[in-house]
Amino acid sequence: MTSINTLISSEKSSTRVRRVPTVPGPARSLSSRPLPCASPSQRGTLPLLTTKRTFWRGILEELLWFVHGSTDSKLLSTKGIKIWDGNGSQEFLEKRGLGHRREGDLGPVYGFQWRHFGAKYTDCDADYTGQGVDQLAECIRKIKEDPTDRRIILSAWNPADIPLMALPPCHVLCQFYVHLPPPSSPASPKRLSCLLYQRSADLGLGIPFNIASYALLTHLVAHLTHTEPHELIIQLGDAHVYRDHVDALEEQLKRSPRAFPKLRFKREVQDIDDFQAEDVLVEGYEPHPPIAMKMSV
Structure with missing residues (x-):
């Protein structure tokens, strides 16, 4: 605080x-305040x-x-978790040049x-099993x-x-x-x-x-x-x-x-x-x- x-x-x-x-410190020293x-x-x-x-x-x-x-931000939104709704809105996606995506598709x-x-x-609905x-x-x-x-x-x-x-x-x-x-x-x-x-x-x-x-x-x-x-x-x-x-x-x-x-x-x-x-x-x-x-x- x-x-x-x-x-x-x-x-x-x-x-x-x-x-x-x-100032970042080396990880192995773990010198920052924990x-x-x-x-x-x-x-x-x-x-x-x-x-x-x-x-x-x-x-x-x-x-x-x-x-x-x-x-997919809609999966959270349907549970009452609205924290990604703004970034997943169609208006916001348009501003980011991502208006071709459906609302809620936040990208990778x-x-x-x-x-x-x-x-x-490709999109938030695709199956990426085994990829990457x-x-x-x-x-x-x-x-x-x-x-x-x-x-x-x-x-x-x-x-x-x-x-x-x-x-x-x-x-x-x-x-x-x-x-x-x-x-x-x-x-x-x-x-x-x-x-x-x-x-x-x-x-x-x-x-x-x-x-x-x-x-x-x-x-x-x-x-x-x-x-x-x-x-x-x-x-x-x-x-x-x-x-x-x-x-x-x-x-x-x-x-x-x-x-x-x-x-x-x-x-x-x-x-x-x-x-x-x-x-x-x-x-x-x-x-x-x-x-x-x-x-x-």
Whole structure:
């Protein structure tokens, strides 16, 4: 919250209050300030913002939508998750030069890149089974078979596909890091951390979603690889506060953070494609009341 306070107190007159550069550090040192996914005293922690009520159901459904490789915003909208409606509207697609697509077809965005990187995108209704590189499956395989690999990377940034996307990826790339047990305790579980690089960070609306989403992804992958979720580290490129979010964030900064909730799974899941929203349970989420902020499209 300190970084948000710094941003707000700088220039309230600009659309983006201030750009905050960060210095990326090497992944293996994990030197940035971490957010707990779990620790010996906080096992199962989910860093879901508590200074305002965060739309957990939207975070969960969106992540599973990514995981399943979907690029159709209408699949979320029919569940009451409207966060992609603006970018999937016919008007917005026309502005992006993508008016030939049907409404809701976002192009080869996150889910397509995670599961079919390099495949030729036609539309959101096509079957891409077996096409492209399934990066997410590869990450899971490497964590199981070669946990010290320094290339356990999931990338949504495909320069060739950027012109085809309704919105280029903001959270660009994450790297999974497996902490091996110390020699003194070889029977201890392996721990899994995730380092995320985000090129563009809307601190008012986007970042609370992104933090919880990648923490959840770390929990999902840890569950499948029999590792223990440990830390989420986020490095931001262009971090910004929109002018119409300033008053809301100032109100939010007056609130004291509460304990993070816990996350657990209701059943054993063996395959990433088998996860369903009802498998994930969040307990002890007692946030402050919601604070409304308008999404910039």
